Amino acid sequence: MLEILEKSAIVAGQAILDIYGAGPAVIYKADTSPVTDADHRAEHIILADLAAAFPGIPVVAEEAVAAGHVPDIAGGRFFLVDPLDGTKEFVERNSHFTVNIGLIENGAPTAGVVYAPALGVLYSAAAGRARKAIVEAGSVAGCWTSIGCRRCADRPLALTSRWHNSVETIAYLAERGITDYEAVGSSLKFCLLAEGLADIYPRFSRTMEWDTAAGDAILRTAGGETLTVAGKPLAYGKRNQPEDSDFANPWFIARGRV
Structure with a gap:
């Protein structure tokens, strides 16, 4: 499975780079977040690949959900796809945007691929192993490198959102x-x-x-964790939330080894 997800992310990333070079057409959704033709083209590629390889696994994809297409995920196993995470980074010509494909099983992220096409860096994780590779000319160049979280340093380094920082975070x-x-954009923080x-x-x-989802899967596999402010693992497949929309996350703290 992981090899298929990696290849799909790389192909989608190339489509994003083609538009990145030409200049994207940007529109704004109802929540004022930007979406580009690159988001839609990348999502189309990934959805086609997943449907061909895994026809029995539902896919929850950002732009499809925005258009009202939400599959039945009652079985507990489904993909979560963000075809272009960090659209603002993309529009502002910053290289910190990613392609994200994550697998959820029983509420937890168990496999994930994060590809940063402008950086040529691919991260993936499944079955207890997290790894990183360099991508050149549409394929992995050289060998994969295993990665893992470090023990928290005496002087910790924190990562914050480039566009969505908050007073609560600073506090x-x-x-x-x-x-x-x-400040770092997109799922690269994970x-x-x-x-x-x-x-x-x-x-x-x-x-x-x-x-x-995808970044969280990589972090957890590498020895880290993502917890809510109540100290519980961040869960996935959240529907019918009384205080928020479907698939919205609560505040959380992601961290390496403690």
Whole structure:
């Protein structure tokens, strides 16, 4: 399965780069978030690949859900797809945008692929192994490298959202004496934790499950965790939430080894 997800993410990423070079057409959804022709083209590629390879597994994809197409996920096993995470990064010509494909089983992310096409970096995880590779000319170049979270440093490095930081996030860091932090876009924050390059990522602003599933799978496989503010593992497949929309995440703290 993982090889199919990796190949699909790479092909979708190439389609994104083609539009990135030509200049995307941007429109804004009802929630004021941007969407581009690259989002739609990449999602079309991924959905076709998943339907061909795994016809029995439902797919919850960001743009399809925005259009009102939500599959039945009662079986507990489904894919979450964000074809272009970090659309603002993409529009602003920042390289921190990603293609995300995550597999959910019984509410937990068990496999995931995150591809940063402008950086040429591919992360993936399943079956207890997290890894990273460089992508060149549409394929993995050289060998895969195993990755893992580091023990929290004496002087922790935190990651924050480039576009969606909040006063609650800054307060959380200040309360814990964490003064070193970097703003990073998209699901790369999870991957940097998984790679052992940072220690904690508190998120006290809105995210959706397709934003986090793939990166969260990689982080958990690499030895980290993603917890709600109540200390419970972030769950997936959240429907009929009384205080929020389907598939919306609560605030969370992602971190490496403690």
